[in-house]
Amino acid sequence: MILYCATSNPGKLREFREAASGGWEIEPLPKLREIPPPEENGTTFEENAILKARYYAAFAREVPVYAEDSGLEVDSLGGAPGVYSARFSGPDATDAANNQLLLDRLAGKTDRVARYVAVIALVLPDGSIRSFRGTVEGEILREPRGSGGFGYDPLFFYPPFGCTFAEVSREQKLTVSHRGRAAASMMDFLNAARLPLDPK
Secondary structure (H helix, E strand, O other), X not given: OEEEEOOOOHHHHHHHHHHOXXXXXXXXXXXXXXXXXXXXXXXXXXXXXXXXXXXXXXXXOOOOEEEEEEEEEEHHHOOOEHHHHHHOOOOOOOHHHHHHHHHHHOOOOOXXXXXXXXXXXXXXXXXXXXXXXXXXXXXXXXXXXXOOOOOOOOOEEEOOOOEEHHHOOHHHHHOOOHHHHHHHHHHHHHHHHOOOOOOO
16 A cells, blocks of 8 residues: 655655554655645645645545645744744755754743644545644754754754654654654554555
């Protein structure tokens, strides 16, 4: 049973594959890199995930396809970087540049409460759409810790673990992460629905 994922981010794809269950195999949408990306002009994670999923579903050929939008919300920054998390430091942003800008914006602030948010939008072969949201609460440290993960993980401290997401194994992170929770909800839905996935 095949499920197409519309992401070119290797870190996200790896986490989605690790979250798969019930016999589902997650594969990148064929020729994804040859498809011009849609403009992500939504103001919420839900809007961006849905517009991407609808766009890429046209290339899926009767196989369910999903897209995800995710990011970091920091309370003292009014929810920023939010939907701009991946490009926080500009159109050619890197994880290192985004992390440094976040630290700069939080300089001198004592309120460092933050959360990761992920929304998955799934388009089924009949054109219907389901969305699944996952969140995880934490706080932003004053300097990065750990070499694992990606994105803002070296700065995202998760109190129940007593460390950052960059300091734990991928498997441990997946049990509580925003993406892991959203993916688990999607898997629960798919396994309950018993949808036919293989293209005709």
